[in-house]
Amino acid sequence: MSRRPVARRMYSRFRSAKFIFFMSLCNALVMLMNIVYMYNRGEVIQTKQEIIREVIRTVPCEEDTEKEHKAKVRVKYFGEEKQRHEEEETERELPLCTNKTEQDVECEISFSEFNYPLEINMTKLVSDYKRQGYVNEVIINKYTHIETIVPAKSCMYGDKKESQKNVFMIYLIKSTPTNYARRNAIRKSWADENKFPNIRLVFLMGIPERSALNDMVLAESKEFSDILQLDFIDTYYNLTLKAIGGIRWTAKNCPGAKFAVMGDDDYYVATDFMLSLLEHIHSFQPAGVYMGGLIHSAKPQRDRSAKWYISPADYPFNKYPPVIRGGTLVMSMDFVIDMNIVIPYTKPIRFDDVYFGIVAYKLGIKPMTEDRFAIRKVRYSDDEFRTVLSSHGYKRPFELKHAWRCHEIMQELARENSTKKTCW
Structure with a gap:
């Protein structure tokens, strides 16, 4: 067998491999663009197991003590006159x-x-x-x-x-x-x-x-x-x-x-x-x-x-x-x-x-x-998320849905008296 036909077959296979790789890369990019588009619109749908694996990762789950966290109320009142009028030591x-303020001077x-x-x-x-x-x-x-x-x-x-x-x-x-x-x-x-x-x-x-x-x-x-x-x-x-x-x-x-x-x-x-x-x-x-x-x-x-x-x-x-x-x-x-x-x-x-x-x-x-x-964003992976009442910064609908589903999963585990250390 001459070397020329063998070389041609090898070159043809190489071109086919390049073409397949290129098409696979294009398909992957299209899929990624669709996921990003759906993510921004809040339309990505995932199963409970996928959310647990991809989002919650190392969140400690609620145990029996969480029932006490839920019922425990730490209400504070603010009404002390000395607090109302305390002056901050800042410039x-x-x-x-x-009474002698100059005209046109803001005060x-x-x-x-x-x-x-x-x-x-x-x-x-x-x-x-x-x-x-x-x-x-x-x-x-x-x-x-x-x-x-x-x-x-x-x-x-x-x-x-x-x-x-x-x-x-x-x-x-x-x-x-x-x-x-x-x-x-x-x-x-x-x-x-x-x-x-x-x-x-x-x-x-x-x-x-x-x-x-x-x-x-x-x-x-x-x-x-x-x-x-x-x-x-x-x-x-x-x-x-x-x-x-x-x-x-x-x-x-x-x-x-x-x-x-x-x-x-x-x-x-x-x-x-x-x-x-x-x-x-x-x-x-x-x-x-x-x-x-x-x-x-x-x-x-x-x-x-x-x-x-x-x-x-x-x-x-x-x-x-x-x-x-x-x-x-x-x-x-x-x-x-x-x-x-x-x-x-x-x-x-x-x-x-x-x-x-x-x-x-x-x-x-x-x-x-x-x-x-909470006046900051409490993420699903934060320990504080287990008991937080409200949290700021959930601008992406996808994240907001995940937060709530994460909360539901954690409450379900608490009801089941789960002894797991993480949610997955």
Whole structure:
């Protein structure tokens, strides 16, 4: 046999191998692109075993002691006057105002002289309003925005009309029109009304700038009946308008609920833990609850280029009142109703969590906090995830679904009294 035919056959096989390798590489790239696309849309579907292997990895599973973790409540109150007015030993961005302040020089007023308008007795205002249906004070914060889409759902649950009960808790989740995948992930995970029939879920949003997107919002509302839309453009600095709209709707339509939890759509919440906590709190303090991740010494940002900048003209004091972070804000329904009465008589501010903190301060409501309200992202692999109530930073719907399924798996193992050290 001559060497030439053998060489040709070898070359032909080499070309075939190259072609097969090239096609395999192309197929792998196409599959990878599809996975990334589905990941970003929150549509990757995996089995329980795959999630355990790929995501949870070395998470310690709940043992018998976890039952104690779930029932244990470490509520803290913040109301000490010395804490409210303690001064931080940091350099101030603006000087304190004095009687001899030069003209055109910006300055701040000490928080000890807090007198945010209207400077009246808000507790008495609420009492008078509830007794006679009106008050003589002048409204300084008139809410003119109308509801363009309302949730077509009842704040009752139960199979038969005569056995229906008021829902225990309502979620008011601030969202933007573009975040459909995130909203859908929430519906199918920690705020699933089929799994938790005594809760209700409502998404708060404004009007998108593109009309075509609003058509999608309308279609979504028809499908899920859980959107409350108000007639202002949906932007970050309209969050206070969005939050006030949610308070107004809830006070009118769900006054029988015990609690309202206002939050953001990039949060993970352990709803079963939240319900256990609130049931416990309701047993000893059914009213005046304003709770979540507490910031008790926040200062206004005076850097004009900062996202959270506020001018001394809009807020002249050198500190904010104690504030519960807006990502997960727990309110008893009496507080929601009282806020709805007081808001028209309280000067608005662009940051919703700060504004609610001001309203609570003027009503004399002491903030409560609990160690399990995480202000950072608690990952599935963190030991803290076993008991966390809420966690920030779940922007990808895929991650949010995984977090909830991980939580369910861990609870299932706990019920089975598993002695495993890991979840896989």
